[in-house]
Amino acid sequence: MNTPHRDLQWLLTAPILPTLLRLAAPNVLAMTMAVLVGMAEIYYVGQLGTAPLAAMALVFPFAMLTQMMSAGAMGGGVSAAISRALGAGDLVRAHHLLQHALLIGLGSGLAFSLIFILAGPSLYALLGGKGTVLQEAVQYGQVLFTGAVLVWLLNTLASILRGTGNMRTPSMTLMVSAGLQIALGGVLALGAGPIPAWGMVGVAWGHIMATAIGVAYLLAYLAKGRGRLRLKPQGFVLQKAMFADILKVGAVACLSPVQSVLAILIFTGLLAQQGTDALAGYGIGQRLEFLLIPIAFGIGVAAVPMVGMAMGAGQVARARRVAWTAGGVSAFNLGLIGAVVTLMPDLWARLFTQDETVLGFARQYLVTAGPAFPFFGLGLTLYFASQGAGQVIGPVLAGTARLLLVAGAGYGLARYQATADHFYALVALAMVVYGVLTAAAVKFTPWHRRSG
Numbered sequence: 001m002n003t004p005h006r007d008l009q010w011l012l013t014a015p016i017l018p019t020l021l022r023l024a025a026p027n028v029l030a031m032t033m034a035v036l037v038g039m040a041e042i043y044y045v046g047q048l049g050t051a052p053l054a055a056m057a058l059v060f061p062f063a064m065l066t067q068m069m070s071a072g073a074m075g076g077g078v079s080a081a082i083s084r085a086l087g088a089g090d091l092v093r094a095h096h097l098l099q100h101a102l103l104i105g106l107g108s109g110l111a112f113s114l115i116f117i118l119a120g121p122s123l124y125a126l127l128g129g130k131g132t133v134l135q136e137a138v139q140y141g142q143v144l145f146t147g148a149v150l151v152w153l154l155n156t157l158a159s160i161l162r163g164t165g166n167m168r169t170p171s172m173t174l175m176v177s178a179g180l181q182i183a184l185g186g187v188l189a190l191g192a193g194p195i196p197a198w199g200m201v202g203v204a205w206g207h208i209m210a211t212a213i214g215v216a217y218l219l220a221y222l223a224k225g226r227g228r229l230r231l232k233p234q235g236f237v238l239q240k241a242m243f244a245d246i247l248k249v250g251a252v253a254c255l256s257p258v259q260s261v262l263a264i265l266i267f268t269g270l271l272a273q274q275g276t277d278a279l280a281g282y283g284i285g286q287r288l289e290f291l292l293i294p295i296a297f298g299i300g301v302a303a304v305p306m307v308g309m310a311m312g313a314g315q316v317a318r319a320r321r322v323a324w325t326a327g328g329v330s331a332f333n334l335g336l337i338g339a340v341v342t343l344m345p346d347l348w349a350r351l352f353t354q355d356e357t358v359l360g361f362a363r364q365y366l367v368t369a370g371p372a373f374p375f376f377g378l379g380l381t382l383y384f385a386s387q388g389a390g391q392v393i394g395p396v397l398a399g400t401a402r403l404l405l406v407a408g409a410g411y412g413l414a415r416y417q418a419t420a421d422h423f424y425a426l427v428a429l430a431m432v433v434y435g436v437l438t439a440a441a442v443k444f445t446p447w448h449r450r451s452g
Contacts, residue, residue, distance in 0.1 A: 026171035031294035033178035055136035057283030068257035075159035077250020082163030087312025109152030128272025147208035281361025300384025307388025323385035330381035338373030375435030394441025
């Protein structure tokens with residue numbers, strides 16, 4: 001068995017549930033702020049009218065894809081690789097992984113900015129955006145995705161620190177950044193004093209400014225060596241082995257958020273054909289589904305270093321216990337949320353609109369999909385835990401099955417002119433299938449320690 005750094009021994013010996021909750025607590029607080037950002041932004045846009053609300057529903061899946069791929073997918077690959085190196089006691093390798101992770105984050109962020117600035121208008125039109133709705137979506141998206149590179153860098157830096165077992169610093173940074181985003185987005189969108197109202201574009205600029213501040217702080221933190229790893233640009237040499245260690249998990253894991261977003265886009269495109277009110281109402285319900293991801297994320301990313309260090313130290317049985325414990329906690333949390341919105345859907349829906357037609361669609365979604373939320377939480381958190389073990393193919397295939405179900409059944413429902421209730425039932429069924437298949441994949445996939 002390998003020997004990790006002495007100040008990381010507690011991650012391999014402490015009781016699992018208390019340790020997991022201790023690590024998850026700052027993440028959950030940070031993700032709660034992310035939920036508040038989502039609520040605030042849709043509130044601001046809701047004040048601008050139904051057309052901007054519908055426009056945000058067109059852009060939002062791509063914005064969340066940026067977050068999910070940089071933080072949960074590639075970010076998980078970064079945390080997992082660093083935690084396995086530290087678990088094996090290889091501090092030099094961990095420093096090399098830090099440098100290569102930042103290069104991956106920078107390159108991926110630039111690619112995302114370019115893709116969505118150029119292809120965004122066509123994608124929004126493909127989803128059914130027309131007239132004023134499409135114009136609002138294009139204006140908002142062009143500014144928002146200019147900052148995609150900052151989102152990638154912020155989440156990569158946070159993932160590096162999480163891989164060392166440091167949850168507090170990245171979480172506090174993300175919380176402060178989220179608070180700034182809420183304040184700046186509201187002021188710039190709706191105007192205040194001498195500051196004019198910029199509408200949806202103001203929300204996007206608030207996001208960019210707050211993210212840039214977070215990136216600057218974490219770069220300074222690592223450069224000063226305040227964590228277990230220190231950013232040392234001098235003497236950097238590209239090494240294929242370092243890229244491979246991150247990408248063998250991160251690149252495969254990136255398929256999962258793509259599948260999730262594609263599933264959402266299919267529903268968005270189908271419901272856009274039923275009119276602006278239906279799209280706006282679904283956007284409110286869809287927003288909650290996307291915001292479940294950060295909540296499960298808070299537990300999942302706490303599991304990644306615990307699983308990764310256990311695997312690096314050869315403690316495979318402990319790694320599996322961490323995974324199942326984290327999955328159970330996440331399922332419980334999302335189950336509570338699902339129960340609340342199922343019984344009282346207006347608690348969420350009325351935060352964003354008072355239009356009774358739009359509310360009707362939002363209520364339908366929440367009541368139908370809410371009971372399936374715990375399955376979604378179970379599957380998503382086990383997906384993160386599998387990253388720590390370097391075994392993500394099974395959970396990714398579970399996401400593939402979910403996507404195929406949505407695409408096939410959605411096509412059939414559209415062909416027979418089904419109502420919104422039928423589509424929402426399909427959303428719930430897809431969540432259950434995803435959770436069950438991911439759990440089966442973790443159960444039956446062998447986990448073996450891999451040498452560096």
